[in-house]
Amino acid sequence: MNQNLKYQRFYEIISRIPTGKVATYGQIALLAGFPGQARQVGYALNALPDDMEIPWQRVINAKGKISSRANPIFEQIQRQMLETEGIHFDQNGQIDLKKYQWNLEND
DNA sequence: AAACTGACTAATA
């Protein structure tokens, strides 16, 4: 399987996440046609070109939290962007997936 | 070539 093509598929799916909703890494992998490859979605985002404009901030982990990075500053930026979109974080920094998770019915 | 290392996750203990 061609890796660039795979990453491209991930980016396509991520681009469809509507404002005010979030998706998990595993969900993106599944929708892109690569079930079980959640980790690769993380790699794809890590390798995301600066000039590509997709709503990367709407991808979070299965616990409903923002995943850790090498540089924590991006975690703060991501949280702020999501809050601006109207998403609420509880005191543990967790999002209510039942309420905010994207599905094909609610977009 | 072998080992290591990640923006992950579901299952199990």
Added chain:
DNA sequence: CTATTAGCCAGTT
């Protein structure tokens, strides 16, 4: 509830 484990794949040592 937290911790560990086995899948997952590709780039770097």
